[in-house]
Amino acid sequence: MxxxxxxxxxxKGHFGDxxxxxxxxxxxxxxxxxxxxxxxxxNDPEFQQRFQNDLADYVGRPSPLYLAExxxxxxxxxxxxxxxxxxxxxxxxxxxxxxxxxxxxKAMGKKRIIAETGAGQHGVATATVAARMGLxxxxxxxxxxxxxxxxxxxxxxxxxxxxxSVSSGSKTLKDALNEAMRDWVTHxxxxxxxxxxxxxxxxxxxxxxxxxxxxxxxxKRQAAEKIGGLPDALVACVGxxxxxxxxxxxxxxxxxxxxxxxxxxxxxxxxxxxxxxxTAGKVGVLHGNRTYVMSxxxxxxxxxxxxxxxxxxxxxxxxxxxxxxxxxxxxxTINDDEALHAFHTLTKVEGILPxxxxxxxxAYGMKLAKTMDKDKNIVINLSGRGDKDVHTIAAIEGVSx
Amino acid sequence: MSLLTQKFEQLAGKKALVPFITxxxxxxxxxxxxxxxxxxxxxxxxxLGIPFSDPMADGEVIQLSSESAxxxxxxxxDVLSMVSSFRENDTTTPVLLMGxxxxxxxxxxxxxxxxxxxxxxxxxxxxxxxxEESEQLLKLLAEKNMHQIFxxxxxxxxxxxKYIMQSATGFIYYVALKGVTGSADLDSESVNKDVLKxxxxxxLPVAVGFGVKDAASATAVAxxxxxxxxxxxxxxxxxxxxxxKSVVSTIESFLKPIRIALNSL
Numbered sequence: 001m002x003x004x005x006x007x008x009x010x011x012k013g014h015f016g017d018x019x020x021x022x023x024x025x026x027x028x029x030x031x032x033x034x035x036x037x038x039x040x041x042x043n044d045p046e047f048q049q050r051f052q053n054d055l056a057d058y059v060g061r062p063s064p065l066y067l068a069e070x071x072x073x074x075x076x077x078x079x080x081x082x083x084x085x086x087x088x089x090x091x092x093x094x095x096x097x098x099x100x101x102x103x104x105x106k107a108m109g110k111k112r113i114i115a116e117t118g119a120g121q122h123g124v125a126t127a128t129v130a131a132r133m134g135l136x137x138x139x140x141x142x143x144x145x146x147x148x149x150x151x152x153x154x155x156x157x158x159x160x161x162x163x164x165s166v167s168s169g170s171k172t173l174k175d176a177l178n179e180a181m182r183d184w185v186t187h188x189x190x191x192x193x194x195x196x197x198x199x200x201x202x203x204x205x206x207x208x209x210x211x212x213x214x215x216x217x218x219x220k221r222q223a224a225e226k227i228g229g230l231p232d233a234l235v236a237c238v239g240x241x242x243x244x245x246x247x248x249x250x251x252x253x254x255x256x257x258x259x260x261x262x263x264x265x266x267x268x269x270x271x272x273x274x275x276x277x278x279t280a281g282k283v284g285v286l287h288g289n290r291t292y293v294m295s296x297x298x299x300x301x302x303x304x305x306x307x308x309x310x311x312x313x314x315x316x317x318x319x320x321x322x323x324x325x326x327x328x329x330x331x332x333t334i335n336d337d338e339a340l341h342a343f344h345t346l347t348k349v350e351g352i353l354p355x356x357x358x359x360x361x362x363a364y365g366m367k368l369a370k371t372m373d374k375d376k377n378i379v380i381n382l383s384g385r386g387d388k389d390v391h392t393i394a395a396i397e398g399v400s401x
Numbered sequence: 402m403s404l405l406t407q408k409f410e411q412l413a414g415k416k417a418l419v420p421f422i423t424x425x426x427x428x429x430x431x432x433x434x435x436x437x438x439x440x441x442x443x444x445x446x447x448x449l450g451i452p453f454s455d456p457m458a459d460g461e462v463i464q465l466s467s468e469s470a471x472x473x474x475x476x477x478x479d480v481l482s483m484v485s486s487f488r489e490n491d492t493t494t495p496v497l498l499m500g501x502x503x504x505x506x507x508x509x510x511x512x513x514x515x516x517x518x519x520x521x522x523x524x525x526x527x528x529x530x531x532x533e534e535s536e537q538l539l540k541l542l543a544e545k546n547m548h549q550i551f552x553x554x555x556x557x558x559x560x561x562x563k564y565i566m567q568s569a570t571g572f573i574y575y576v577a578l579k580g581v582t583g584s585a586d587l588d589s590e591s592v593n594k595d596v597l598k599x600x601x602x603x604x605l606p607v608a609v610g611f612g613v614k615d616a617a618s619a620t621a622v623a624x625x626x627x628x629x630x631x632x633x634x635x636x637x638x639x640x641x642x643x644x645x646k647s648v649v650s651t652i653e654s655f656l657k658p659i660r661i662a663l664n665s666l
Contacts, residue, residue, distance in 0.1 A: 185581055300503075
């Protein structure tokens with residue numbers, strides 16, 4: 001049977017066996033309210049117009065689809081195109097979703113915004129839109145991430161957000177998410193939780209995907225103009241998976257387009273020190289949805305490792321779990337050192353500093369290009385810029401900046 | 402009739418005391434003694450927490466107790482064994498497992514229900530498994546005459562209460578406040594009002610939990626409720642215990658006054 005992917009999720013927020021609403025009872029009403037509001041505004045021309053206007057005039061869309069000629073020549077295979085989400089306001093795709101969610105929050109009359117962040121890109125994007133709307137904003141961030149993303153922490157504070165350090169568990173993104181959930185349960189009446197990825201309880205996975213779907217919609221139009229048809233392959237990094245879902249969504253029912261999600265292989269999947277939930281995790285329930293999670297035999301969530309704070313999450317959006325299950329998308333891994341190598345390659349060959357998250361996609365895209373004919377076209381989502389990671393990279397390489 | 406339903410029938414108007422402890426905390430070898438001490442000091446039903454690494458709806462006290470138990474190697478298999486040991490000397494006190502879904506997902510629903518039933522567990526209360534996601538588990542539990550206890554929160558609408566009532570058995574767990582376990586500031590007046598409403602909407606006994614910490618708060622919320630659940634305050638005290646003697650004496654000095662106060666209602 002052919003699956004029409006546009007029909008997912010179902011009414012209960014299920015993508016086949018994945019997704020759902022595994023939330024505490026205190027949040028259930030709030031999630032229902034959110035779903036209702038989102039369903040209404042999704043089809044409201046005025047809301048959609050405002051969203052599109054903001055994407056154009058505040059975010060700076062459309063982002064270019066750039067032919068990386070020198071990189072293509074160096075790889076000697078398929079043409080490599082970069083979708084330049086790094087050129088968006090605040091420097092990553094994260095702003096697309098936060099623009100959408102803040103408009104919803106405002107329309108729902110919420111007074112206070114909370115968010116969680118790993119690399120800080122989502123935190124910065126949330127602090128940005130909250131400042132613009134004049135709403136109180138609290139961002140939860142793991143103690144470890146606060147240290148490795150000091151510049152983004154400062155950017156959030158400059159925009160008036162309060163950054164709360166989370167010192168429980170592994171002190172990274174998953175713990176920040178737990179803490180944000182606790183805050184939400186406590187302040188459910190006036191608080192809007194802007195989740196940063198395509199995970200969490202229904203309706204978040206579909207809603208965040210829809211707000212990011214502009215990436216793939218633009219790629220489809222731009223590819224028609226620039227290459228005269230559909231690309232042959234799309235490549236994006238996957239932590240929670242919002243930039244990848246944003247890129248993939250428009251192409252899910254175009255069977256000729258191959259989809260590759262690149263997970264963080266860390267020190268190597270075989271070492272156990274990685275964040276590759278689909279490649280090496282198991283089906284479980286975490287943070288409100290059923291998906292692939294990294295857990296031990298007792299069901300305890302295990303600590304992850306990635307050179308990139310933004311990919312360092314032990315779960316993945318349920319729609320990715322579904323796409324893996326059906327075989328529509330292929331999920332692969334790239335290790336820390338491969339990502340670092342790709343970072344340097346793109347920087348030197350094209351003069352573009354990619355985020356370490358995006359460097360995973362670049363690394364796989366480079367490998368893939370070599371295996372494909374010169375008349376084929378690969379689009380790699382350059383989901384964010386690497387300025388925020390310069391200190392991390394310098395520290396790894398023993399350079400003082 | 403299940404042991405739990407029998408218990409509520411036997412109580413006949415007396416308020417049930419339902420203490421919560423985390424399995425394996427403060428030490429795995431003390432949990433069974435702690436369970437017996439709970440019963441000896443007035444517990445009618447025991448809620449035994451399955452340690453979980455990411456307890457999103459719990460406060461710091463229960464989170465730390467879970468982390469401590471996990472660090473000592475306690476998993477769901479160990480929790481089941483603890484209940485088996487408890488059952489060697491107590492076959493009448495209902496025991497419910499409380500926690501999050503992922504450990505059970507990993508175990509496999511069918512195998513979990515089979516083993517839990519064999520160990521003498523009477524039901525589960527899973528914070529992140531609302532009725533709409535519990536169809537399969539509910540069916541398996543029902544086959545063994547076991548319960549899945551569902552929560553109702555101050556934010557739950559009347560329409561949703563009716564929906565939850567369709568799947569609920571045993572009792573309804575009313576979350577007394579918007580917040581995590583162990584939070585302060587209980588508004589007992591509104592809790593009692595909400596409990597009355599719950600009782601009007603269904604037949605099941607109602608237990609009140611979250612924010613109950615002593616005899617005063619227990620009696621304040623037990624005016625209308627059939628049972629009171631008390632967790633964080635007890636778990637915090639148990640964290641200071643080092644041996645069986647201190648666990649037993651801590652439980653006695655904490656639980657007995659609450660039992661006496663509830664008996665006076």
